[in-house]
Amino acid sequence: MSEPTSPRIEPFKAPTGTRDVLHPESDRWQALIALFAGHVTRAGYGLVQSPMFEEIGVFSRVGEGTDLVRKEMYDFLDKGERHIALRPEGTASIARAWIQHAQGEAKPWKVWYAAPSFRYERPQAGRFRQHHQLGAEAIGSDDPDLDVEVIAMLHDFYVSVGLKQVTLLINSMGTAEDRRRYIEDVRAWLNQRLDTLDPKDAEKVVDHPMRVLDSKRPVTIAAIADAPRITDRLSPEAAERFERVKSGLTALAIDFSVEPRLVRGLDYYTHTTFEFVSGALDAAQSTIGGGGRYDGLIESLGGPSTPGIGFGSGIERVLLTCDAEGVFPAPARSTDVFVVDTTGGTAARDFTIELRRAGISAERAFDGRSMKSQMKSADKSGAAFVCIIGDDEAAAGTVTIRDLRGDTGQDAVDRSTAAAVLAARLS
RNA sequence: GUGGCCGUAGCUCAGCUCGGUUAGAGCGCCAGGUUGUGGCCCUGGAGGUCGGGGGUUCAAGUCCCCUCGGUCACCCCA
Numbered sequence: 001m002s003e004p005t006s007p008r009i010e011p012f013k014a015p016t017g018t019r020d021v022l023h024p025e026s027d028r029w030q031a032l033i034a035l036f037a038g039h040v041t042r043a044g045y046g047l048v049q050s051p052m053f054e055e056i057g058v059f060s061r062v063g064e065g066t067d068l069v070r071k072e073m074y075d076f077l078d079k080g081e082r083h084i085a086l087r088p089e090g091t092a093s094i095a096r097a098w099i100q101h102a103q104g105e106a107k108p109w110k111v112w113y114a115a116p117s118f119r120y121e122r123p124q125a126g127r128f129r130q131h132h133q134l135g136a137e138a139i140g141s142d143d144p145d146l147d148v149e150v151i152a153m154l155h156d157f158y159v160s161v162g163l164k165q166v167t168l169l170i171n172s173m174g175t176a177e178d179r180r181r182y183i184e185d186v187r188a189w190l191n192q193r194l195d196t197l198d199p200k201d202a203e204k205v206v207d208h209p210m211r212v213l214d215s216k217r218p219v220t221i222a223a224i225a226d227a228p229r230i231t232d233r234l235s236p237e238a239a240e241r242f243e244r245v246k247s248g249l250t251a252l253a254i255d256f257s258v259e260p261r262l263v264r265g266l267d268y269y270t271h272t273t274f275e276f277v278s279g280a281l282d283a284a285q286s287t288i289g290g291g292g293r294y295d296g297l298i299e300s301l302g303g304p305s306t307p308g309i310g311f312g313s314g315i316e317r318v319l320l321t322c323d324a325e326g327v328f329p330a331p332a333r334s335t336d337v338f339v340v341d342t343t344g345g346t347a348a349r350d351f352t353i354e355l356r357r358a359g360i361s362a363e364r365a366f367d368g369r370s371m372k373s374q375m376k377s378a379d380k381s382g383a384a385f386v387c388i389i390g391d392d393e394a395a396a397g398t399v400t401i402r403d404l405r406g407d408t409g410q411d412a413v414d415r416s417t418a419a420a421v422l423a424a425r426l427s
Numbered sequence: 428g429u430g431g432c433c434g435u436a437g438c439u440c441a442g443c444u445c446g447g448u449u450a451g452a453g454c455g456c457c458a459g460g461u462u463g464u465g466g467c468c469c470u471g472g473a474g475g476u477c478g479g480g481g482g483u484u485c486a487a488g489u490c491c492c493c494u495c496g497g498u499c500a501c502c503c504c505a
Contacts, residue, residue: 010476010478010479010495013496013497016496016497066503067502067503067504068503071428071502071503072503072504089504089505090505117505119503119504119505121428121502121503122428122429122502123498124498124499124500124501125498125499125500126504126505127503127504127505128505131504131505132505133505134505135505200501200502211503283499284499284500284501284503284504285503285504285505287504287505288505289505290504290505312505313505314504314505315505316505317505318505338465340463340464340465342463369457370458370459370462370463371463371464372458372459372461372463372464372465373457373458374464374465375463375464375465375466376465376466377465378464378465379465379466380465380466386464386465388463390463390464391463392463400463400464402464402465404465404466410464
């Protein structure tokens, strides 16, 4: 009989379509979120932390016919048999939160978030099962100048990130009635030309006629050149609103192009819809942010008829675009002081923490490494100074401060004053 | 969900076409060269279920099948 072999464990991996964001990339995430937070905070938006999952109904109201609801929802039954879905997009949760808690707040209620979203899809470039969105929503006002504010906020954020090859596309879906009537018109128009469409698109005429207009297939693109345009069919009040939005963007020197075929994936949009597309990404996923007005959403979630507008922007896609444009690198990590201790580690333990308590960033090596090894670690840490504590310093109650960057050499100072000396030399 | 390509050290990859001694390189990591001093250089070391399972064979990293994962595209979207 041979000894029973211990079972080999196949190492676990992060689930399909998810990733671990480790430093230094995570430092870049923090910097991006902080930059965004600055923009929205200056505009009066407050942070909302909402649950990552909801009763599935919250999300299915965004559009029973959308792919997002029909096949991309990451849903399951919990132990209480509740039908739960992981948040696939940010707006519905915010709308639900407003209905539940904030109806009495001043309008518009302006909030922002930086949070994960989940969609059950096959991952590819710029597409994940868990991705992260920076978003903002303003609920309770139908003023078109609010549309301008929201779009300008996202535009200016991209500018401050350093992105140059970003194009703003805008469209208006008109009122709910305009939208409904237009969809019928498009369906009728397409039905008379089914044989001229690419077969893949012809299938979509019944359920998603507007999707056909958004097709990338050459045959279809040629066939729909003269299809009715929503922007030609807006009711007078919707057209006037749209003009106000466009003139606002123009006044702010924000370039845009009206794209009457712009179709966004969620059914709740009315009036203004917009999308920021990167020209630097050659991947299939080039939309880095988008949003629009959703004047019917709150009501469909059981709240009072209330207008709203907002956007979401994918952190992963924004950073992908940054890579493509060579902007927004990870901020350099810096350590002020690296403590080298060859006396056994006690001095490093205590002195490092003393320095940190004095507001100095301090690192050290562990495991009783040789001085040479510790010096190498000090160099790699990027520290400006190294503090050496060997037998001589320990006996004399001093530390040797060595400048790792310049040529000022090294000198011993009394340990009790070392933190102050370092703080002075670092400033 | 469908299809193309790809899975060999922590990372990037060679080896697979025409199966055959202890599976290699660079980088990284650790140590030594300098018994108290980093960056450069030199030397050495650790580290591999060749994604997993099955099959063919005297013999499989190499051939076949299945499966899982990655990636890209469709679809759709951030």
